[in-house]
């Protein structure tokens with residue numbers, strides 16, 4: 001099969017009525033992409049933004065309602081100061097440049113994570129982008145920033161305990177805990193994609209991904225194209241989701 005015919009065929013193999021409601025992506029491999037080219041790591045992150053644009057545009061066009069991108073984890077503060085500074089700079093640049101395009105594509109931006117601990121200028125740019133895209137009704141683009149799933153659960157438990165102290169006892173169940181997570185109101189991810197071949201969740205959406213279908217590719221994030229995304233969705237649509245049952249109903 002020629003490359004040309006692969007590009008034409010893949011979207012036709014996707015059933016529009018069985019799209020994942022929520023796709024979450026661990027965008028890994030920017031550093032390795034740069035290293036292979038003898039470039040500084042930040043060049044890999046910069047190239048990663050192009051892949052972000054393509055994934056966002058593809059999800060919006062297909063009609064996927066939610067896309068969550070793991071853009072900066074709580075553990076990423078352990079990286080060298082210069083890399084963190086440049087990553088924050090890239091994020092700010094993305095937020096400023098992309099608002100117009102997000103609005104054009106009817107995309108609403110959301111964020112999850114310990115946002116209040118990010119640098120002040122980043123918080124201001126985020127707030128601005130959230131405000132300016134608030135009315136959009138198409139794809140919800142969720143950026144996980146200063147995000148860690150364990151921290152998210154700790155924050156949820158703290159909130160529940162503080163409410164219980166005020167209101168007396170509370171019935172604790174799964175839906176109560178879910179409603180205190182950063183993702184409250186969002187559906188759990190149906191499909192969780194990880195690039196660059198690593199087989200781990202890296203503290204990403206641990207609660208929400210309980211029944212997510214996992215799809216891992218060796219492709220490094222900056223090389224991830226719309227065809228990789230099509231392939232992930234096609235594979236997802238072939239899976240039988242059983243949620244611990246027998247899958248016969």
Ligand code: FPP
Pocket residue numbers: 027028029030031032033045046048049052069070071072073076090091094143196221
């Ligand atoms: C992992 O690659 C990637 C990150 C820690 C950051 C992801 C950030 C971007 C794609 C750019 C900014 C994003 C947005 C949404 C504006 P790595 O550095 O861990 O790669 P390695 O494992 O090969 O070293």
